[in-house]
Amino acid sequence: MxxxxxxxxxxxxxxxxxxxxxxxxxxxxxxxxxxxxxxxxxxxxxxxxxxxxxxxxxxxxxxxxxxxxxxxxxxxxxxxxxxxxxxxxxxxxxxxxxxxxxxxxxxxxxxxxxxxxxxxxxxxxxxxxxxxxxxxxxxxxxxxxxxxxxxxxxxxxxxxxxxxxxSTLPAGAKVISRSIACPFGEGDIGTLLAGVQKAHPDTSIGSYPQFDGQRFSTELVVRARDAAAVDAAAVAIEAMIAAISAEKDAARAKDLGTGELA
Amino acid sequence: MxxxxxxxxxxxxxxxxxxxxxxxxxxxxxxxxxxxxxxxxxxxxxxxxxxxxxxxxxxxxxxxxxxxxxxxxxxxxxxxxxxxxxxxxxxxxxxxxxxxxxxxxxxxxxxxxxxxxxxxxxxxxxxxxxxxxxxxxxxxxxxxxxxxxxxxxxxxxxxxxxxxxxSTLPAGAKVISRSIACPFGEGDIGTLLAGVQKAHPDTSIGSYPQFDGQRFSTELVVRARDAAAVDAAAVAIEAMIAAISAEKDAARAKDLGTGELA
Incomplete structure (x- = not known):
């Protein structure tokens, strides 16, 4: 391919x-x-x-x-x-x-x-x-x-x-895409996501903000013509979301005085 | 204007x-x-x-x-x-x-x-x-x-x-539009409608086919920046639709043997 x-x-x-x-x-x-x-x-x-x-x-x-x-x-x-x-x-x-x-x-x-x-x-x-x-x-x-x-x-x-x-056109290599729901707005993920994109140059990572009238969330879509490349980028995105979640949890715990620093 | x-x-x-x-x-x-x-x-x-x-x-x-x-x-x-x-x-x-x-x-x-x-x-x-x-x-x-x-x-x-x-842009002359439902497909009206358009050059007459899965009808939209021009074209279109209806009725009556020629 x-x-x-x-x-x-x-x-x-x-x-x-x-x-x-x-x-x-x-x-x-x-x-x-x-x-x-x-x-x-x-x-x-x-x-x-x-x-x-x-x-x-x-x-x-x-x-x-x-x-x-x-x-x-x-x-x-x-x-x-x-x-x-x-x-x-x-x-x-x-x-x-x-x-x-x-x-x-x-x-x-x-x-x-x-x-x-x-x-x-x-x-x-x-x-x-x-x-x-x-x-x-x-x-x-x-x-x-x-x-x-x-x-x-x-x-x-x-x-x-x-x-x-x-059906008459010679088919191209199909684009494989994987969609990952992200509970955070683009502002929370932008810098880290840019890092993921840089680390996975064979993929195209799209970020689609969603707005429910109150808050933004994001749908992240990884696209590539190679399944392994999509998988690798998806794993990195899921790790990114987990890291942001953990950081927010820690910040919340700290605010409540129940964190490790309390 | x-x-x-x-x-x-x-x-x-x-x-x-x-x-x-x-x-x-x-x-x-x-x-x-x-x-x-x-x-x-x-x-x-x-x-x-x-x-x-x-x-x-x-x-x-x-x-x-x-x-x-x-x-x-x-x-x-x-x-x-x-x-x-x-x-x-x-x-x-x-x-x-x-x-x-x-x-x-x-x-x-x-x-x-x-x-x-x-x-x-x-x-x-x-x-x-x-x-x-x-x-x-x-x-x-x-x-x-x-x-x-x-x-x-x-x-x-x-x-x-x-x-x-x-609200910050200088408003242009507003376009006035009038929509006229036409029970006939574009093929029935095309030639006559072209004549109406030619006779009313200050207007733009759009023809929008609609398809209900069985037959086409048409929505005709007259647009102009001058209300009198819209009115005149709309009158001409309504006359056109009436004329096509009458012609179709006459053809149907003739087919049924109940027309004037029968």
Missing amino acids: TQATIKTAAMLAIGDELLSGRTKDKNIGHLADMLTVAGIDLKEVRIVGDEEEAIVAALDALRSRYDYVFTSGGIGPTHDDITADAVSAAFGVPCEHDADAMRLLGAMYERRGMEFTEARQRMARMPRGARHIPNPVSTAPGFVIGNVHVMAGVPQVFQAMLDNVI | TQATIKTAAMLAIGDELLSGRTKDKNIGHLADMLTVAGIDLKEVRIVGDEEEAIVAALDALRSRYDYVFTSGGIGPTHDDITADAVSAAFGVPCEHDADAMRLLGAMYERRGMEFTEARQRMARMPRGARHIPNPVSTAPGFVIGNVHVMAGVPQVFQAMLDNVI
Whole structure:
């Protein structure tokens, strides 16, 4: 297992509704979970509105920097769905009605006795040369061009498309993580934890403060691609928590006049 | 009311836990809501991990492009809290223990009978020349330097800090929005809706598909800074929905053989 096998990814979530607060994104967290399980490092996320220039600029920055880019949103049939056009522009290819997508969608609407309107035909548009991402929920496919995977914004559809994408990616070395509940706030553990991190450089130790309205506690998460490294760091963290507990107990005993010094 | 008064903003959410899926961000949606109410346009969001280079690059891109930048995360007392260092680096000033913040934090820990540890003192670090953002929840202040507003990642603290920030910003012209439930999917309305958008260029008409597991409906949202423009577009959308309903009713009647043509 070498670092060279680790793939990186970025996400671009597209939609004015995400920036206005009208819709609260649910796709970023889901993609993050799925990529972690797949052993792919999500390194950056951007959210932009339905503006071609903004989408193209973000796509160009991300697709050159990371192994995979995943987008959500903007591939429906309305006037503000411009993701296919923007992706085509970024790749410098025409955006056109894909023959297979036209057949799939045409057949679906015929089965349902619905008209295959001009608006609905927009959902068959994709960059020339793109491959489909199947959409088992509502038929209209996502697509892949280069390293960019274009998916729907509706969470049920995004998730179904992602299931179809993720299995096609070469899996990275999986990240193993271990979570350790720590009853102390970050201020109590910060200096010692920095020492643990330094002593275990092959791991990434995250510290996530939790606040119950009264006091902070912390969840500590050790991540690494090597199980033995995770174990070693976890042992060190548990020893750290025990040492802080003992110190606090001693201080309390001293305050109460019942400690060794009393 | 001129376009020139409209301020733009970007958000930078910082934290490995957001990219691993360990934590699901709650601050982006909250900021989006608050800025919409304040009449400030949120134009872009980025999420990066706890890496100085990534934070500095994102900050530099965003602070030069938008009127305001808001960050969340990375200002706690642990080794992975490097936002203050990264912001200092971006602005080319030293990151140092702020005297006022040291006093505030020192007094708070003294009141609580807790040690003001080296780790806790980290929370008093900020770029030289920064102003505090008060933190009524847990004392450790956020800070403002230039157009960058640095806030905590814990949602309760982020929200409290943002309340203190938002009142200091010159309010933009507020965006008025009107939401219209549409019983038809985007494919039924796309072409007509594009016409409504073209006829009402001062408004932004968003179309948000909803999927109940069986069929799509749509929520249409008209936004503008001018109430009369919102009203006019809303009337046009309601007429559009009525026209589609009538057309569908007529088609159904015809199918049943009870229509005018029967």
